[in-house]
Amino acid sequence: MKIITVIGARPQFIKAAAVSNKLRQNHEEILIHTGQHYDSNMSDIFFEELEIPKPNYNLKIGSGNHGYQTGNMLISLEEIYLKEKPDMVLVYGDTNSTLAGALVASKLLIPVSHVEAGLRSFNKNMPEEQNRILTDHLSKYLFVPSETAVNNLKAEGISEGVYNTGDVMFDAINLFKNKAETKSSILDLLNIDKKHYILSTIHRAENTNDINRLSNIIEALNSSDENIILPLHPRTKKFIKDYNLHLSDRIKIIDPVGYLDMIKLMNNSKKIVTDSGGIQKEAYFLEVPCITMRDETEWVETVNNGWNTLVGCDKEKIKNSILNFNPTTEPINVFGNGNAADIISEIIS
Structure with missing residues (x-):
């Protein structure tokens, strides 16, 4: 075929x-x-x-x-x-x-x-x-x-x-997590220690294209006492410049990174603050608390199971979640067994 x-x-x-x-x-x-x-x-x-x-x-x-x-x-x-x-x-x-x-x-x-x-x-x-x-x-x-x-x-x-079939991104995490831990040197390059930083990403148009939403997000991140690593999407970087927004010294902007470096950054962060759909899931698979800067999510299971919280662009909610959001239960396996690619291939055959 x-x-x-x-x-x-x-x-x-x-x-x-x-x-x-x-x-x-x-x-x-x-x-x-x-x-x-x-x-x-x-x-x-x-x-x-x-x-x-x-x-x-x-x-x-x-x-x-x-x-x-x-x-x-x-x-x-x-x-x-x-x-x-x-x-x-x-x-x-x-x-x-x-x-x-x-x-x-x-x-x-x-x-x-x-x-x-x-x-x-x-x-x-x-x-x-x-x-x-x-x-x-x-x-x-x-x-x-x-x-x-x-x-x-x-x-x-x-x-x-x-x-x-389950989620193919669960397959990918299982395939590359160990390789990321051994091959990626991103923590050394950034001079950061495991579990001593927050990882954040911002790229979704509803946040970047709206000066009020993006300003609120940046102000919330600026007000945090945590060290924040921010791989910055080219489009987001443009809007931050266009809106004349400034980031605190605790926020370290880096260029977008490859998948192995990103897994290493996610897996060793204290928490993740994002508007990405995929990263919500990856955080869940890696058992890292996720704070999602959206008003809704398609990955409702991550919220229902207590490992993801929706904060929109509300400054106080973002700040409070960075301080206090700490899941107390084990993530429930709702996305298959990590063999989605095998099942998809068999069905197609």
């Missing part, structure tokens, strides 16, 4: 690292990188560290408004699909690359498989929510990470072709 896999952003590279090696044992895979994440720190290093096969095609779309990105992807992907004539198209997550990959396949009557299907934040103002809903309704095979996702799809009338 010939399978085209479409990826374009950091979380998708991580998921592909777990799945592609399994697929290639029995099938021909054509890997397309849309170039949605194009910075070397957010793209090239992931292919090297995670030993992902070199893409057969790199569209080099780059940054831009949603219409520009998605439109250019549609044009390029259609040409490749018509040339390669795949039996299936595999997409991941909820980015513009996900939607473009699924939409072109659906128009050409090629079956779509969606890994990480069924997630819902129930906030349709989020581009990610729009992308994941549309992709799910275009897909023939929906590989979901949890029972919550199964129920979300059922509520929308989707029950056929739904498989609860």
Whole structure:
């Protein structure tokens, strides 16, 4: 079977690292990188560290408004699909690359498989929510990470072709955690000690594009007595400069890092303060308390099980959670057994 896999952003590279090696044992895979994440720190290093096969095609779309990105992807992907004539198209997550990959396949009557299907934040103002809903309704095979996702799809009338495989990012953490601890020297390079810092990330448009929200977040971080490591997304860095915001001396800004360095930073932090969906899960897998700067999350299990708290952009909630949020129970295994990639490959076969 010939399978085209479409990826374009950091979380998708991580998921592909777990799945592609399994697929290639029995099938021909054509890997397309849309170039949605194009910075070397957010793209090239992931292919090297995670030993992902070199893409057969790199569209080099780059940054831009949603219409520009998605439109250019549609044009390029259609040409490749018509040339390669795949039996299936595999997409991941909820980015513009996900939607473009699924939409072109659906128009050409090629079956779509969606890994990480069924997630819902129930906030349709989020581009990610729009992308994941549309992709799910275009897909023939929906590989979901949890029972919550199964129920979300059922509520929308989707029950056929739904498989609860567990979460492929759990596979990735299991695959690379030990390697990260032994190979990454990021703590030494930053001169920080284990469990003596907070790790933070800010990249989501609802926070970066709103001066009030981003100002509140920065003020909350500035007011903390903790040392904070902040790998800064290029777009966030631009907005901080545009809004003339200043960060305290306790906040150490670094460039985005590769996956092994990021696992090392997450695994050894006291707490994580983020607006990332993927990092919420990774924190849960690594048993690190997570403070999520969003008003809702698609990963409700992490909140319900007491290891994630939603604080939005509320300064006092962020400050209080950094001080006082300390889970007291063990994380419950709700995302499978770390063998999602095997299950997905078997189902496809």
